[in-house]
Amino acid sequence: MMEWSDRHCRHLWRLISHHAVLYTEMVTTGALLHADPARFLRYHPTEHPLALQLGGSDPVALAKCSRMAEEWGYDEVNLNCGCPSDRVQNGMIGAILMAHPTKVADCVKAMQDSVSIDVTVKHRIGIDDMDDYAGMAHFVETIAKTGCKTFIVHARKAWLQGLSPKENREVPPLRYDRVYQLKQEFPELEIVINGGLHTLAQCEEQIVQVDGVMVGREAYTNPYLLAEVDQRFYHDHHEIKSRQEIAAQFVEYCQEQMSEGQLLKYMTRHMLGLFQGLPGARRFRRHISENAHKPDAGISVLEDAIGLVNF
Incomplete structure (x- = not known):
C-alpha cells in the first residue's frame, strides 16, 4: 500500500x-x-x-x-x-x-x-x-x-x-x-x-x-x-520498466494534463526523486526546481531536465 x-x-x-x-x-x-x-x-x-x-x-x-x-x-x-x-x-x-x-x-x-x-x-x-x-x-x-x-x-x-x-x-x-x-x-x-x-x-x-x-x-x-x-x-513477473521508460510515459501524462489546464509544476515536483543515485540526478532536480514554476513553463522543461540524467 x-x-x-x-x-x-x-x-x-x-x-x-x-x-x-x-x-x-x-x-x-x-x-x-x-x-x-x-x-x-x-x-x-x-x-x-x-x-x-x-x-x-x-x-x-x-x-x-x-x-x-x-x-x-x-x-x-x-x-x-x-x-x-x-x-x-x-x-x-x-x-x-x-x-x-x-x-x-x-x-x-x-x-x-x-x-x-x-x-x-x-x-x-x-x-x-x-x-x-x-x-x-x-x-x-x-x-x-x-x-x-x-x-x-x-x-x-x-x-x-x-x-x-x-x-x-x-x-x-x-x-x-x-x-x-x-x-x-x-x-x-x-x-x-x-x-x-x-x-x-x-x-x-x-x-x-x-x-x-x-x-x-x-x-x-x-x-x-x-x-x-x-x-x-x-508474483507478477512482467518486465520491470527502466527509469527512462517511466520518465517518458510521465512526460506523456504531463502533456495530457497540461492540455486540460494543469500547471507543470504540480506534476514535476512528484518525480524529483525518480533518478535518485544516478549521475545527473542533481542537475535534473535543479533544472526542475528552477524552471517548472515559471508561468510559461512547457513540457520542454521536463524533457530538458531528463536529458541531464546519465542513464
Missing part, C-alpha cells in the same frame, strides 16, 4: 507498480461537502486499486462522503485516526479520535451502512499518555465489532501536544512489537503495518508478522523503490 499522494504522484507510482493499493491524501468531509468534490476526487483510470482517505468525526457527513467515494469508483474508503496536526485536532479529526473508540465505531458503522466497498481504519499505536498496548487493543476491538476487518497501524504513538506533525513522524520510537501483538491477538483481522520502512527487504521482514505493509514518504522521495514490488509481493 502506498499512502498520502495527490493524483499526479499516484499516476507516477502506478507507472512503476501495477498492483500496490494507492491511497489519496486525507480529504476532510467538510472539503468534500462544501467545495467542488471533483477537485479532490478526480483520478486517472490507471490508478486502481485506489482508496479515498477521509478525515472527519460526524457519522452523517462520513456516510455521505463514503457514498461519494463509491459513486466516483473508488475501491475502498479509509477513516484517518492517525494524523496529529493541530488543525485536524481542533476539528476532532485524526489521531485525537483514538481517545474516542465508541465515536469512531459509530462513524465506521455509518460508513459501512452507506456503501458496499471496503471501509478501513488507519491509526497510531497510541496518543499522549494513552500509550499502552491495552489502549490500542481496546480501540481496535471496539471498532472491529462493527465488522471492520482492516486496520493500518502507524507503529508510533502521537504526541498531540508538544510535537509538530513532522516530529510525530520521527521522534516517538517505533514499536513494531505492538503491531505484531495486535495481529496475534486478533488473527481474524487484516493488520497492515506502517512507519519507518525504507527498503523492500524491510517490508518482506514485516510480512512474516502481519498481513501487509504501507509505505509513504520513502516511496515519495525514492519512487523507483516500487519497481520490484509486483514481482516480490504480487
